[in-house]
Amino acid sequence: MExxxxxxxLSGVERVSLLLLALGDEQVQQLFKHLDEAxxxxxxxxxxxxxxxxxxxxxxxxxxxxxxxxxxxxxxxxPESTKRLLTKALPQEKVSQIMDEISGxxxxxxxxxxxxxxxxxxANFLKNEYPQxxxxxxxxxxxxxxxxxxxxxxxSLVMEVIMRMLKMESVRREILDDVERTLRTEFMSNxxxxxxxxxxxxVAEIFNYLDRQAEAKMLGNLxxxxxxxxxxxxxxxxxxxxxxxxxxQGIQTVIxxxxxxxxxxxxxxxxxxxxxxxxxxxxERAAKLMxxxxxxxxxxxxxxxxxxxxxxxxxxxxxxxxGEVIIRKGNDAExxxxx
Numbered sequence: 001m002e003x004x005x006x007x008x009x010l011s012g013v014e015r016v017s018l019l020l021l022a023l024g025d026e027q028v029q030q031l032f033k034h035l036d037e038a039x040x041x042x043x044x045x046x047x048x049x050x051x052x053x054x055x056x057x058x059x060x061x062x063x064x065x066x067x068x069x070x071x072x073x074x075x076x077x078x079p080e081s082t083k084r085l086l087t088k089a090l091p092q093e094k095v096s097q098i099m100d101e102i103s104g105x106x107x108x109x110x111x112x113x114x115x116x117x118x119x120x121x122x123a124n125f126l127k128n129e130y131p132q133x134x135x136x137x138x139x140x141x142x143x144x145x146x147x148x149x150x151x152x153x154x155x156s157l158v159m160e161v162i163m164r165m166l167k168m169e170s171v172r173r174e175i176l177d178d179v180e181r182t183l184r185t186e187f188m189s190n191x192x193x194x195x196x197x198x199x200x201x202x203v204a205e206i207f208n209y210l211d212r213q214a215e216a217k218m219l220g221n222l223x224x225x226x227x228x229x230x231x232x233x234x235x236x237x238x239x240x241x242x243x244x245x246x247x248x249q250g251i252q253t254v255i256x257x258x259x260x261x262x263x264x265x266x267x268x269x270x271x272x273x274x275x276x277x278x279x280x281x282x283x284e285r286a287a288k289l290m291x292x293x294x295x296x297x298x299x300x301x302x303x304x305x306x307x308x309x310x311x312x313x314x315x316x317x318x319x320x321x322x323g324e325v326i327i328r329k330g331n332d333a334e335x336x337x338x339x
Contacts, residue, residue, distance in 0.1 A: 032086075119145065248281050254325065264293040269309065
């Protein structure tokens with residue numbers, strides 16, 4: 001009975017996806033020829049999310065063919081199996097487009113996916129689009145997400161978008177198709193490609209958030225077991241000591257944004273070069289006050305200094321992600337000079 005319930009619980013598109021996974025490549029190729037792009041995309045999305053389906057459910061589904069299909073055991077829908085089947089029926093460019101969309105943000109439809117994208121990323125993309133396009137997008141995504149995106153758009157643009165939204169009647173299908181096509185080719189594909197990050201970059205970013213003791217221990221162990229990997233990770237990491245590589249404008253931006261108490265505590269445990277880098281980019285009065293704050297702290301715990309320095313590092317990386325600060329990679333001697 002449980003097997004029958006599991007089978008009945010499958011949706012129509014899930015049953016189709018399961019059938020195609022069980023068939024040979026040639027049969028699937030012939031079937032795909034009779035489906036339109038939207039149907040193929042929906043099946044591809046379902047295949048990827050299908051996961052493991054027990055063999056007894058497969059047997060129920062195929063009925064008269066149970067003896068033949070039961071020997072296949074469980075079927076597993078994965079990105080790899082989906083891509084393999086799509087490749088047999090579609091041009092490589094189309095397969096890449098569909099798989100990029102699948103590997104992007106969660107959601108069955110384009111509008112579902114947009115509602116799962118960081119509002120800053122979406123706002124940065126939309127601010128370069130026509131107001132009519134922006135208004136269409138904001139009326140199709142979740143209201144709470146649209147509200148957050150709207151607050152990040154320029155004021156003058158927001159007002160024009162709002163007026164278009166107020167006057168908007170039902171959007172013609174061809175306009176929606178055109179907007180979806182633009183989002184898919186110019187935005188979603190870039191999002192999914194950006195998500196395919198280098199494994200060394202991922203580990204380096206994780207290490208950036210470790211306290212010094214844990215970082216030193218893990219890097220030390222890695223240097224013993226795999227020196228080359230440890231060196232690659234160290235070159236990709238951005239630590240408080242790397243603040244010396246920021247130019248004057250970058251340092252001044254950090255000073256303006258950062259919490260002054262935490263900055264003073266971070267500098268309390270910094271080397272002289274970094275201290276002078278920061279003081280040299282402050283007014284004489286501000287530098288004097290900062291030194292006095294540092295002196296008034298007296299003895300401070302190493303853990304507190306580490307936390308303050310990590311806060312400065314995270315703040316700097318956030319500014320870099322917004323394009324307000326440039327973090328230079330590598331060991332550029334000119335960048336490391338104190339101005």
